[in-house]
Amino acid sequence: MERRAATKRKRLSRADVLGAAVSHADEIGLEAFSMRGLAQELGVVPMALYKHVANKDELLDGMIDVVFDEIELASADLDWRSAMRRRALSTREVLKRHSWAIGLMESRHPGPANLRNHNAVMGCLRKAGFSFETAIHAYSVQDAYIYGFALQERDLGFETPDSAGDAARRRSETTGLLDEYPYLVEIAEKLPDSGYDTLGEFEWGLDLIIEGLERLRLRE
Amino acid sequence: MERRAATKRKRLSRADVLGAAVSHADEIGLEAFSMRGLAQELGVVPMALYKHVANKDELLDGMIDVVFDEIELASADLDWRSAMRRRALSTREVLKRHSWAIGLMESRHPGPANLRNHNAVMGCLRKAGFSFETAIHAYSVQDAYIYGFALQERDLGFETPDSAGDAARRRSETTGLLDEYPYLVEIAEKLPDSGYDTLGEFEWGLDLIIEGLERLRLRE
DNA sequence: GACTATAGGTGTACGCTGTACACTTGTCAA
DNA sequence: TTGACAAGTGTACAGCGTACACCTATAGTC
Numbered sequence: 001m002e003r004r005a006a007t008k009r010k011r012l013s014r015a016d017v018l019g020a021a022v023s024h025a026d027e028i029g030l031e032a033f034s035m036r037g038l039a040q041e042l043g044v045v046p047m048a049l050y051k052h053v054a055n056k057d058e059l060l061d062g063m064i065d066v067v068f069d070e071i072e073l074a075s076a077d078l079d080w081r082s083a084m085r086r087r088a089l090s091t092r093e094v095l096k097r098h099s100w101a102i103g104l105m106e107s108r109h110p111g112p113a114n115l116r117n118h119n120a121v122m123g124c125l126r127k128a129g130f131s132f133e134t135a136i137h138a139y140s141v142q143d144a145y146i147y148g149f150a151l152q153e154r155d156l157g158f159e160t161p162d163s164a165g166d167a168a169r170r171r172s173e174t175t176g177l178l179d180e181y182p183y184l185v186e187i188a189e190k191l192p193d194s195g196y197d198t199l200g201e202f203e204w205g206l207d208l209i210i211e212g213l214e215r216l217r218l219r220e
Numbered sequence: 221m222e223r224r225a226a227t228k229r230k231r232l233s234r235a236d237v238l239g240a241a242v243s244h245a246d247e248i249g250l251e252a253f254s255m256r257g258l259a260q261e262l263g264v265v266p267m268a269l270y271k272h273v274a275n276k277d278e279l280l281d282g283m284i285d286v287v288f289d290e291i292e293l294a295s296a297d298l299d300w301r302s303a304m305r306r307r308a309l310s311t312r313e314v315l316k317r318h319s320w321a322i323g324l325m326e327s328r329h330p331g332p333a334n335l336r337n338h339n340a341v342m343g344c345l346r347k348a349g350f351s352f353e354t355a356i357h358a359y360s361v362q363d364a365y366i367y368g369f370a371l372q373e374r375d376l377g378f379e380t381p382d383s384a385g386d387a388a389r390r391r392s393e394t395t396g397l398l399d400e401y402p403y404l405v406e407i408a409e410k411l412p413d414s415g416y417d418t419l420g421e422f423e424w425g426l427d428l429i430i431e432g433l434e435r436l437r438l439r440e
Numbered sequence: 441g442a443c444t445a446t447a448g449g450t451g452t453a454c455g456c457t458g459t460a461c462a463c464t465t466g467t468c469a470a
Numbered sequence: 471t472t473g474a475c476a477a478g479t480g481t482a483c484a485g486c487g488t489a490c491a492c493c494t495a496t497a498g499t500c
Binding site for chain 4: 272
């Protein structure tokens with residue numbers, strides 16, 4: 001019976017495994033993520049997982065598609081700038097939730113959610129009147145920026161807000177050359193007080209790019 | 221004697237280890253890179269490495285700084301756009317050579333070459349007349365774009381040029397819905413013939429961003 | 441309801457990893 | 471020549487992914 005199975009916490013499905021894997025990776029990071037750890041999380045012996053995924057690599061493929069599925073699709077109804085903006089903000093949010101996925105989004109075998117996402121973006125741009133070539137360019141800049149920003153945002157979190165500046169200052173003090181990296185020192189001094197906000201930072205660059213693209217579109 | 225030592229291929233230095241590590245990672249990738257493999261490459265027993273680096277993590281820190289050291293510094297003599305352009309192109313080239321480094325550039329403990337690099341970029345922007353806040357923004361967009369583009373370029377290499385499109389087509393054919401991803405199919409059909417060139421693609425987006433920044437600078 | 445095929449969970453084992461710790465060896469200063 | 475110290479070695483251990491053989495609970499048929 002389904003009920004009994006549920007109460008006995010058994011009879012995993014592939015979706016169960018993928019979901020638990022994503023949550024587990026969220027908690028402990030990709031470095032520490034292991035098949036054995038995931039199995040323990042699911043109250044099951046490691047080899048049980050292999051009845052639902054072929055191996056760790058294919059598990060990762062599936063996890064990435066789960067992440068893609070959380071990203072809001074580029075809408076076909078909004079004007080292109082709003083649609084791209086929403087999709088970019090959604091992507092950043094999702095990658096913030098699942099930061100282990102950041103370097104992997106485009107390096108795994110693409111799943112259905114991935115294809116749907118890319119298709120929607122390209123469709124949005126083409127319908128907005130971009131030529132094929134310019135649409136490809138526009139897609140490329142935006143995605144590079146989004147993924148690159150997510151990378152930076154994650155890595156900033158690693159250090160204290162301004163530890164690079166601190167490192168610079170420490171090093172300078174050590175070597176007795178406090179002015180070896182004057183501009184990093186400036187960052188270390190000014191950034192903490194400036195109420196630096198990563199969402200605002202993301203939007204600043206995003207809008208710069210989108211407005212640049214709009215100018216080109218109008219010229220086509 | 222130094223000569224004898226040299227002929228006997230012994231007496232490693234930390235620089236030897238870092239250099240060999242970078243080359244080895246270039247060849248076999250980060251996934252397959254191991255302390256044992258590196259030791260073998262150097263004709264030495266694994267534990268010998270630990271006399272020169274604290275552990276694998278610290279070795280990686282050192283490797284990343286070697287990579288930073290290969291990047292051309294932002295020149296203080298050129299106009300800011302040329303300086304940023306050169307530095308961006310150099311960064312892309314270096315990351316293409318050492319693609320294992322792409323996700324790691326800003327996530328490791330910063331070394332001296334890293335600090336020098338960042339200091340030079342920030343200095344270039346400030347001297348060009350950008351306010352502190354705008355310089356931070358300008359830095360952020362550019363780096364996000366550069367790192368994100370490097371990521372994409374690496375991942376494209378993983379698949380055949382258009383395997384995403386192929387995947388889309390395969391999937392569509394399987395499900396009997398060839399028009400499920402029409403825009404991906406368009407990519408698969410048109411891209412191969414269009415003489416797609418990743419350097420050109422990189423410059424397209426880079427110039428879009430730099431020109432956008434110049435417009436803002438003139439307004440400040 | 442009993443019977444059986446099979447999907448799903450288990451246990452054991454192997455080769456790989458990073459690295460702790462105790463050791464030997466080679467090289468330079470005195 | 472000696473003696474100290476840096477550099478290289480050997481052994482060992484816990485943790486990893488996963489192959490393979492095994493057992494078991496469930497679902498579909500009679």
